Amino acid sequence: PETEWLRGTFAAQRAGIVIRQFRARGFYPQVEPGDIAPFGGALGAEDKITLTTPEPAATLYYTTDGSDPRVSVTGAISPTATAASGPVAPPGNLSFLLKTRVLKDGVWSALTEARFTSAVPPAAAALAISEIHYHPADPTPQETTAGFTDADQFEFLEITNRSAQTVALNSLRFAAGIDFDFATGSQVHELAAGASLVLASDRGAFAMRYGFEPAGVFANGTRLANNGEQIKLVTASGAVIADITWQDNGDWPEAADGGGKSLTLLAPASGSDGTTASQWRAAAPTPGAVVETLTFADWRSDFFSTDELADPSISGPQADPDHDGLPNLLEYLTVSHPRRASPAPLTVVTLPEPGKIRFEWPVRPGTAASSVLLQLSPDLQTWSASLTAPTSLPTTQGVVLMQVDPALSSSHGFARLTGNIVAP
Incomplete structure (x- = not known):
């Protein structure tokens, strides 16, 4: 009862009493x-x-x-x-x-x-962890002279607002990977549509290397692991905004592990959630600047050495170094791996309607001047493009799913995908 009285009666009345006391003594305006x-x-x-x-x-x-x-x-x-x-x-x-x-x-x-x-509450569809620089290049002589002697001091995370509205950030915090609470640690409390912000390991080190200050600094001395970890961004209520468990081996881009490159999310605007290795590439750090388009030339440099890039029989658009039947151009367009045999990207789905089928295939979001076309043939000799226009369905897996229900003139036939690209 005493606690209830303190909260409900005493505290509620106290402000007015104090103000009247201040006014009586001329400390508060009438x-x-x-x-x-x-x-x-x-x-x-x-x-x-x-x-x-x-x-x-x-x-x-x-x-x-x-x-x-x-x-x-x-x-x-x-x-x-x-x-x-x-x-x-x-x-x-x-x-x-x-x-x-x-x-x-x-x-x-x-x-x-x-x-x-005018900002809206944060949501997974709006925000993405778009860059993870977990193993930076060693300090330069100038950086060492300035007192930044550890490569870990140059770590950073980038967060991007891929929505069309300003997003409020104060309710966000990291529940895994690093310690950071936006309400108390960030200099940025709202993120405009299409904008990005950076959280860094060390404010001075980051500013010296990149020429501007981050929005916040990892708390409690936390750092990004060099051998993979979970990074989880949540709201005050526990709603998950991003939950990424990355590795420094397997299908994950290994060039980001100590070579001075960052894990960079491919086409954040497409809705990628960053949960699979195919949604990331190792690229030069670009904190605060999101690159939506991955060109064929950039893609080739991610998978082939300098000598291999000079050999079209290995890295050329028609080459098939993993012997899975998919030339490099189609591997690029359908978000596949050119050094590991992959299943055919074209899937056939039987529909409930008699005699109706659906073809599905993935396409890289934001691919510059490229297209993947479905072709049909009755005899493997004569091929023609499907006359039915495909529909595109964005996904959270870093691909756009193409679907088409073609009008078939026969109960049997063949289908294939062809790729076209204009070199940058």
Whole structure:
């Protein structure tokens, strides 16, 4: 009962009692402050803010740039302040701090302020861990002289907003991999559509190597492992935004392990969740800049040595170094591995309707100037493109699934995929 009384009665009444005591001694103005409704939070594009004052014959002044409506020392009306005369429309910026004071007979009220934002809550569809630089290159002589002697000091993670809306970040934290809480550790609390931010192991080391400061620094001395680990980003309620368990071997790009390259998510905008090795490549670090398109030339350099790149019988578009029947061009277009035998990417699905079938195949998202076409033949001699246009279905696995239900003129036949690309 005592606890309930403290919370429900004493604490609820105490603020008003203290203010009356302060006023009796001249420590708090007699003019009542204004009211803000809603009192902060998210606003839609058409929403308005209502400002009211309980004081008769008084004027409420407000600012939306974070400044005080009252000029310090002189008590004059700030040139940035506006007299409230009706509902207030949000300014054009993504978030803002609204400050109000009431002026009556030359006396100002206490300050009332509320923070507003147009950002939406975080969701897995909106945010992606787009780069993991877990084993950076060793420090240069200049970096060593500056006191950055450990390659681990240059580690970083990149997070990208692939949605069309600004996303609020304060509810996010890492539950595995590193320690970091956006509410307390980040200098960035909202991420604009298409923008990226970086969290780094060491602020000074990162700034020296890349020329700008990260949004935050890994907490409690945590670092990224060099031999693979789980990285998990969650909300305050426990909802999973990203959960990636990467390795430094197997199908995962090994060039990111100590060669100075980063694990870079392919085509984040396509909805890739980063859970499979095929969604990543090893590339030069590009913190804060997301590259959506992987060219055929870049893809070849990921899988073939300098000598092999000079030999078209190994790395050329028609070569088949793993002897699985798929030339390198189709391996690239269908997100397959040219050094490991892969099953055919074309799948046939029997539909419930009599005589109807569906062909499905994966295509690399954002592939520059390329296409994969379905061709049909009755005899393996004469081939023609399917006259039915395929539909595309984005997935979370780093591919776009193509589907087509062709009109068949015979109960039997053959199908194949052909690839075309314009070299960059």
